[in-house]
Amino acid sequence: MHAPVFLRPLPALRASRWRRRIAVLGGLGALGMVVLLAQASLVASTGYNVERLEDTKAALIRSNQQLEDSIASLRSLDRIEREARTRLKMVTPSSYVYIRVEARPQAPSPLLRKALKEEERGPAPPAWSWWEQLIRTFVGSRSQP
Amino acid sequence: MNKHPHLSPLRLHLVLFFMGLCTLGLVVRTGFLQIAQHQEFAQQADDTHWSRQTVPAPRGMIKDREGNPIAIAQTRWEVSLNPAQFRSAAARERAVAAVAAATGASPQDIQKKLEQARDKPLLVTDNLEYARGKALLGKSLPGIVAQERIHRTYPEGNLAAGLLGFVGRDGAGLTGVEADFNPELAGSAGTLVFERDSVGNPIPLGYRSSAPPAPGADLVLTIDRFIQRVVERELDAALKKHGAAGGTVIVMQPHTGAILAMASRPSFDLRNLAFSDPKAMDLVRNRAVTDLYEPGSTFKLITMATAINEGLVTPETTYFDGGPVIKYGRALDTWDHKHFGTETMTELLLHSNNVGAVWLSDKLEPERFYQSLKRFGFGQPTQVGLSGEAGGVFRTPKDQDWSPIDLATNAFGQGITMTPLQLATAVSAIVNGGTLMRPYLVDRIEGPEGVRQFKPVAVRQVISAETSRTMRYMMNQTVEKSSVKTATVAGFHVGGKTGTATVPSPSGGYEPDATIASIVGFFPYESPRAVVLVKIDRPKDSPWGSQVASPVFSTVARELLVYWRVPPSEGVRVARITP
Known part of the structure; x- marks a missing residue:
């Protein structure tokens, strides 16, 4: 049994649809290839970037080593003495005068305590109680507890 | 069939024959390359395609007790020129110019050396800065060969050279602490394997495998750079x-055995290693632990401490010094041929009286004396952890060649050998309350896996605390009541004992004019913080310990007391500040 005439596609129309399909498929294929190419290119570029960054990292590590060396050289006793003698015109002491301070030592400030060595710190000052801190806030006292 | 008028079949056959022969030759050659030489060419292709590199591990630092670096590892380039890789004279000139610019050398000098090397690879430098080397490699010039290597730099200059030792071209420690702690300092090298392109760069999507290097640990010594420098x-x-031939100074914490400074001369220059002369190798040993000497009168401290500890004498015990004493047919006299009649044990040390020391040895008898020497650690290495440490030698009655005269001479420090470190360790025991501490040089090892702290090790109690207190007093009197006050420190109380030892001759007996002048002492008297041993070998202008070694002790003690901010005891200019 034949379908009604008005339902049958015209041959020209059928051909044009196939061409469209092929074109779409071709387009998709081309797009896929472009994406693939772009991806490969991106990966390659990222790979080169990683290589370059690793080189940079290695160079920075080496540079860090060199900076450590420079710091150590600048802090060396030879250099300190040379600077003291030539730039600051200091001389080796020929005699020593010891200063005996008979005043009761004050507890060093928290900032100074941090800078001192453990054995030089002495006993820690007693902590302020909450009400003393409150009074200090208003009065602004600088005395030690 | 049309035949070419000029082409004979014979000629055609000849051409075909030659073409066939050539084709056969090519097939045979191809087969030969593909089958017979397959392994070789596959290997060459593999080598060209794959890069396998060893990544050197950064060597750990060596620091002083305050964390100041004394030896630092730097990555540098070792740059060579390989004439076999130059494709033309122009390429050679380009490579030479590039290397000269990077290293700062003269191109003419490099050319001259290349000609002298006669087509063999020429090492231009082994210490090129990393950035400069990298830039040089970036030029990709054939014939330039560069390899990373670990190079040691010394921010404090030649400080503690004999103690630190040095590393070889491969970065491994060869002497001193560098060699003894090489496994900790060296770390382990890493590897990097990757596919490379035609110019040697890694292929981004190619195979890549790497095992990163494990960096070496930092070594923190007990040495204090300031004290070492002063010493x-x-x-x-x-x-x-x-005009002395050599010498040794050791500064030790008596209560812990930590070595704060250790210096020996003659020594070498860390920054200019030149060992082409075999005699130069003689300079690298750490004489404080490897070289034995007869200590002379400084050893009377051991004899006296033993006698007091055995309850045989007290500081006030007297004996009579009536002149040289004859022992087994040998006359033993005082160093200055002076005799003091009746004198106390304190005066014995003050006058450094050999006759008195012989009297003490008679009271001690061989067994107690030699047992005590062993307890003080003589005759065996201290186990300080440095290679090449000597143990010292003394004869005992069990030895066939021992004679009773040995006991008498040993009592004043002759006929017995020890290292300077052994004597400093024994005197530390006398000073610190009687405990023999194991000397040590490494405070801690700071590695990627954490910190390994070394703690002081008490070996044994050798004398009582009471004997130690008595000996400190006697040593103090020996310095302060001496007629030549060369070991005193203004404002402080110190203790010590000098020695002037004769030097054994290789041909037997003693050298007539050579001495070893020495002193071993401690400070401050009230609370000893350091034992200092000074030993000067073969001084020319004066043979005496009191004139040669004592001033060194005094200066070192004064500088250290100021450095440690120890308040003076008395007798100095003191400015008072009152509120």
């Missing part, structure tokens, strides 16, 4: 002043 400066000054 080396004073030792060098004393050697120069007295």
Whole structure:
């Protein structure tokens, strides 16, 4: 049994649809290839970037080593003495005068305590109680507890 | 069939024959390359395609007890020129110019050396800065060969050279602490394997495998750079002043055994290693632990401490010094041939009286004396952890060649050998309350996996605390009541004992004019913080320990007391500040 005439596609129309399909498929294929190419290119570029960054990292590590060396050289006793003698015109002491301070030592400030060595710190000052801190806030006292 | 008028079949066959022959030759050659030489060419292709590199591990630092670096590892380039890789004279000139610009050398010099090397690879430098080397490699010039290597730099200059030792071209420690702690300092090298392109760069999507290097641990020594510097400066000054052949100074914490400074001369220059002369290798040993000497009168401290500890004498016990004493047919006399009649044990040490020491040895008898020496650690290495440590030698009645005269001479420090470190360790035991501490040089090892702290090790109690207190008093009197006050420190109380030892001759007996001048002492008297041993070998202008070694002790003690901010005891200019 034949379908009604008005339902049958015209041959020209059928051909044009196939061409469209092929074109779409071709387009998709081309797009896929472009994406693939772009991806490969991106990966390659990222790979080169990683290589370059690793080189940079290695160079920075080496540079860090060199900076450590420079710091150590600048802090060396030879250099300190040379600077003291030539730039600051200091001389080796020929005699020593010891200063005996008979005043009761004050507890060093928290900032100074941090800078001192453990054995030089002495006993820690007693902590302020909450009400003393409150009074200090208003009065602004600088005395030690 | 049309035949070419000029082409004969014979000629055609000849051409075909030659073409066939050539084709056969090519097939045979191809087969030969593909089958017979397959392995070789596959290997060559593999080598060209794959890069396998060893990544050197950064060597750990060596620091002083305050964390100041004394030896730092730097990555540098070792740059060579390989004439076999130059494709033309122009390429050679380009490579030479590039290397000269990077290293700062003269191109003419490099050309000249290349010609002298006669087509063999020429090492241009082994110490090129990393950035410069990298830039040089970036030029990709054939014939330039560069390899990373670990290079040691010394921010404090030649400080503690004999103690630190040095590393070889491969970065491994060869002597000193560098060699003894090489496994900790060296770490382990990493590897990097990757596919490379035609110019040697890694292929981004190619195979890549890497095992990162494990960096070496940092070594924190017990040495204090300031004290070490003071000690080396004073030792060098004393050697120069007295025209001495060599010397040793050791500063030790008596309560822990930590070595704060250790210097020996002659030594070598860390920054200019030149060992082409075999005699130069003689300079690298750490004489404080490897070289034995007869200590002379400084050893009377051991004899006296033993006698007091055994309850045989007290500081006030007297004996009579009536002149040289004859022992087994040999006359033993005082160093200055002076005799003091009746004198106490304290005066015995003050006058450094050999006759008194012989009297003490008679009271001690061989067994107690030699047992005590062993307890003080003589005759065996201290186990300080440095290679090449000597143990010292003394004969005992069990030895066939021992004679009773040995006991008498050993009592004043002759006929017995020890290292300077052994004597400093034994005197530390006398000073610290009687405990023999194991000397140590490494405070801690700071590695990627954490910190390994070394703690002081008490070996044994050798004398009582009471004997130690008595000995400190006697040593203090020996310095302060001496007629030549060369070991005193203004404002402070110190203790010590000098020695002037004769030097054994290789042909037997003793050298007539050579001495070893020494002193071993401690400070401050009230609470000892350091034991200092000074030993000067073969001084020319004066043989005496009191004149040659004592001033070094005094200067070192004064500088250290100021450095440690120890308040003076008395007798100095003191400015008072009152509120």
